Amino acid sequence: MNYNETGGIMKKRANGPKIRVVLHILVWAILLALPLYSVKRLQFSSDFLLIYYSYTIINGLLFYANYLLLIPKLFFRKRRISYYLSALALIVCFYFVADISNNIVIGYLEKKNPEGLERRLPPPRGMRLRVPVAGPHVMGYVSSSLLIVFLSLGVKVLERQSRIEKMQEEMEKAKLNAELAFLKNQISPHFFFNTLNNIYSLIDINAEDSQKAVLKLSKLMRYLLYESEQGDTKLSYEIDFMKNYIDLMKLRMSEKVSLAVDFPEVNDDISIPPLLFIPFIENAFKHGITTRGRSFINIGLSSTSEVLIFKCSNSIAGKGPEDRQPGIGLENVKKRLALLFPGKHDLFIDKHDDEFRVLLNIKLS
Structure with missing residues (x-):
């Protein structure tokens, strides 16, 4: 293999992580931009954005905690039982983080609007402004958290498989x-x-x-x-x-x-x-x-x-x-x-x- 071919392969490997970062930023930018359209189209209050973004940020942190830490350290190292237990513990921790965040946001909005947030900001169907510590909404949170965890797992596995296939192709070409x-x-x-x-x-x-x-x-x-x-x-x-x-x-x-x-x-x-x-x-x-x-x-x-x-x-x-x-x-x-x-x-x-x-x-x- 000559110098140009080697340089081309190294350049492709260097560009791979950059492309993944750009794709991740693009997806999250779309998710953050969607409610801006909904506020105008469905005539939600602008306060709805604060609640939506707080949930989105917490879900993003859950996604990347699993994506960057648990999957590489545990799942890819064949420590599957440790991974599933850690993922479950992560979901529980983020449940309390979400509850604290929700109380802070709602408390801020109630101070901002003393006449009552429920009347001024009717939540969308199926959503409550406060997250109770027990009841059916806990199951809803767990379900959505499991979806995020498995989504991050699927994305990471597909990315890893794609990298392995590209490396195999490069090795075959070099051979x-x-x-x-x-x-x-x-x-x-x-x-x-x-x-x-x-x-x-x-x-x-x-x-x-x-x-x-x-x-x-x-x-x-x-x-x-x-x-x-x-x-x-x-x-x-x-x-x-x-x-x-x-x-x-x-x-x-x-x-x-x-x-x-x-x-x-x-x-x-x-x-x-x-x-x-x-x-x-x-x-x-x-x-x-x-x-x-x-x-x-x-x-x-x-x-x-x-x-x-x-x-x-x-x-x-x-x-x-x-x-x-x-x-x-x-x-x-x-x-x-x-x-x-x-x-x-x-x-x-x-x-x-x-x-x-x-x-x-x-x-x-």
Whole structure:
């Protein structure tokens, strides 16, 4: 994973708590603003706001006492019995806090309005201005308090689950990037090893052609060192890379080898992971050329806005036992395809009699 990706993940983690704080503030702002509409719409006295806000503040304190203290310290640490007992004790404590607060508020309003608050401020249906210490209203308080406690529990659990899922996604992405980097780093040395072997064998045959081969190799190295390290690369760049590689291989081909290459003119809107097709081409030149008879290699690429199709076929030269092994290149490209295009690619490899065929379809959208 590169620095930018790491920084992006850290930034997302830092922004997560900020977003939650903003959402909490927004919800409470709506709850505090609702009675302002009700006072005008339903023609309640402005004194109703004081009572409403006192209840809302107490309920908010109950919500966050459970949300910030009991749930992280007890519930998430698997101390469930302690949590439920503490939540019950919290509800009882806040009942007395609510009763004291209610008496203070009502006492203040009665002093402000000596002729009688009940006549001046008729409470909404189901609400009493004073909270009795016993009776059906106690059950109403307990019910509403339980609702607040379980609401805060639900919010906290959902937030925690969301954080866990995001962390798992980030870890999977980091693991994927590490695996892709490992596979790509395996491909490059393998590619250079084969290419240098070809140039070495060419030196004894034709010194001038070997100089051309070194020049071609320098272009390939430039691509591998710079372009392929930028993440995805333009399809046109990848095609140029494959052409240079094929030109390098042609320097040591005899007239007995039939080579057909069909690369289309493509626009720069299509980007692909680098070095995606070169292992198949390497494999074709490694196993498809023989000095004992005629052989062939056919390479083709076509694309639309939705799919990319790569085809490669070659004769089987029938070399030594070590050349009949699939090799690290093909195994790596299979793993890369599985990681880069899960469910979006089809790879068909067929070895039949004296011919080896590869067909790769990649969905671009």
